[in-house]
Amino acid sequence: MTPLLEVEAVSVRYDGFEAVTGASLTVEEGRTMAIVGESGSGKTSLALAVARLLPPGGEVVSGSVRVDGVDVTALRGADLRRARGRLVGYLAQDSMAALNPVLPAGLQVAEVFETRDGTRRREARHRAVELLGQVGIQRAGEVAAMYPHELSGGMRQRVMIAMALALRSRLLIADEPTTALDVTVQAEILALAAALQADHGVTFLWITHDMGVVAEVADTVAVMYGGRIAEQGPAGEVFGSPAHPYTQALLETVRGGAEAPPKAPFATIAGAPPAGVIPPGCPFHPRCAHAFEPCPEVVPAMVDTGPGHRAACHLLGVGR
């Protein structure tokens, strides 16, 4: 089976600055891959490259992105317009900015039916209300008439999800859609995403900084650091036997200390993620507790550490 999303050796540049370097990953249809990383890891640039939404000045300088067999990096003009939405949908973190503030929620969903399928307005509005109900909004008819500012963050995110369903995008990029939400609302949205995947076979590329969210949603995980993929593989593998020191340290901060006594020190990673200048060699080497001679000099190659599980670390070459 060919994967729905194939990203091959993609590099993204913003005038002179390389935000993503040689990233490769695949996502099978109906599955969820999570890309996890901190600020400056390149996770959002990679997602924007897949969605063809890079801001002016940003471009894919090498590599290819295929969605359902279509090379989206090569699309231009009308082809690109048709592909957007049909191939790739985008759920943004900031639902207030993503929705039109002067249009009622229902109308924004209805618009999708009108433009995508040529549905007549009355029918489109009817289907919009139906869809708002499907994403778990009670009294959908009333909510459809409300403006984005009248809705809570969780409700707005549901409206965004309804729009994505109306588009029937092949791939849905979820760019930290729950980051601004309270934990109880986040739990509802994660449950909704899982239910939609089961009912409609939606394929997700889920961007997040939160290993807890990854644990909940992901079938496969790619961990990014300093513009590169440090480790990727099935979620159970990456959480169960993390191969990269960065992944190990990140997981330690999340689940470490579940049994720690009150006020015991937290496990830490020294320093901060690179901002602007990415260190030569392995980008993680200045913060890595295990760094040795080759790390500041040579970029480590991806090596297989298990079925479908790969990591880029010099330590992995040492033991073999």
Add this chain to the structure above:
Amino acid sequence: MTTPIVELDGVTKRFGRVTAVDDVSLALYAGRTLGVVGESGCGKSTTARLIVGLERPSAGGLRFNGTPYGRSGRALRAARRAIGMIFQDPYESIDSRFTVGDVVAEPLDTNGVRRSERAGRVRELLDAVGMGGIDPGAYPAQFSGGQRQRIGIARALALDPELVVCDEPTSALDVSVQAQILNLLLDLQRDRGVGLLVISHDLHVVRRMSDEVAVMYAGMVVERGPAEAVTGAPRHPYTQALLDAIPGTSPAERRLRDRTRAAAGIASAAAAGCPYSTRCPLATDVCRAEKPPLEGGEHRVACHHADASAA
């Protein structure tokens, strides 16, 4: 029992018709940490602002070392000097046009610390937050989020506070940096014996940092007690819901995606009774009619159905 540094006694804060903080009583002690958790709009930040004197209570009283404050006058000024505050966003809370030294020394300047002592104090403070090597003449823009938060902490320590109020001290920071800042706060408490108020939406953080935890909902403290009891054996259905909503720590512990699809409705008007009754799976007529008082010994809860399982 020792006198608390700060004590809130039935404090209420109204903004127009909205009651942001509703009859809250809390006490903060030297060398101890009170964690306050709750979701947006629960009143936790307003509580912090009341404690540091940035808001005045509409009703109820605040005491600093036993002396009432909270309206105005000498007691309020004394309390303000003795209570430091650390803010959530180190990009907004530090003026980028000031040098780091000026940011840290601002409380010294406004409290008439002599110029001759100023430079030495700034060095000491930067040292205390692990930034001893930096040039105090540098500007904040040169520093990362974590370093800026350290600068903010140095400023909060400038007047040797007895209490430091931390409003979401790590939620704007990268995951790999958060633990450094939390460890710094633990160290400062151990070394200086300051009392801490840690406000967070993150129950993991609050459990690890706190001696005592208060859970707020709709302006009220709905549960309060020793940190391990509140997070390990919650008695209020809202606290249980909060704990249930925390993502698992590995795919093997996945729980959230198997939940039944929860529904979102239009937020209903505040009930006359328990504010949580509109969302609570255990709510009965008494919940909608009567506001439950916060009751119990060491581990208190405000619920007509306390200790019943919401599952």
